[in-house]
């Protein structure tokens with residue numbers, strides 16, 4: 417049997433395991449999913465939080481403008497400007513966060529489904 421690999425959707429953060437790359441398309445947004453450069457077994461050994469962190473970093477790698485936006489204020493010495501910029505960004509990020517929370521809730525549900533499936537097959 418071919419080994420499973422970890423794939424993730426850079427658009428919504430959904431991840432899943434597939435044997436064949438052509439099967440790796442996101443069921444939520446129908447995007448082609450990216451292969452995570454980590455062996456399946458290693459990924460399985462991570463807990464939910466570690467997986468979230470790892471995938472978040474991977475997703476951010478594909479999105480340099482977001483990283484630039486977040487780190488830009490730190491290069492400035494002017495606190496007033498920094499506060500103004502951060503306040504504006506917080507509003508933006510709160511909107512994004514709302515969407516991400518929905519994704520995370522959905523991801524956790526998926527993980528629990530997998531865990532339960534796993535338990536049942538034991």
Ligand SMILES: [Zn+2]
Pocket residue numbers: 425426427428429430442443444445446447
């Ligand atoms: Zn997706």
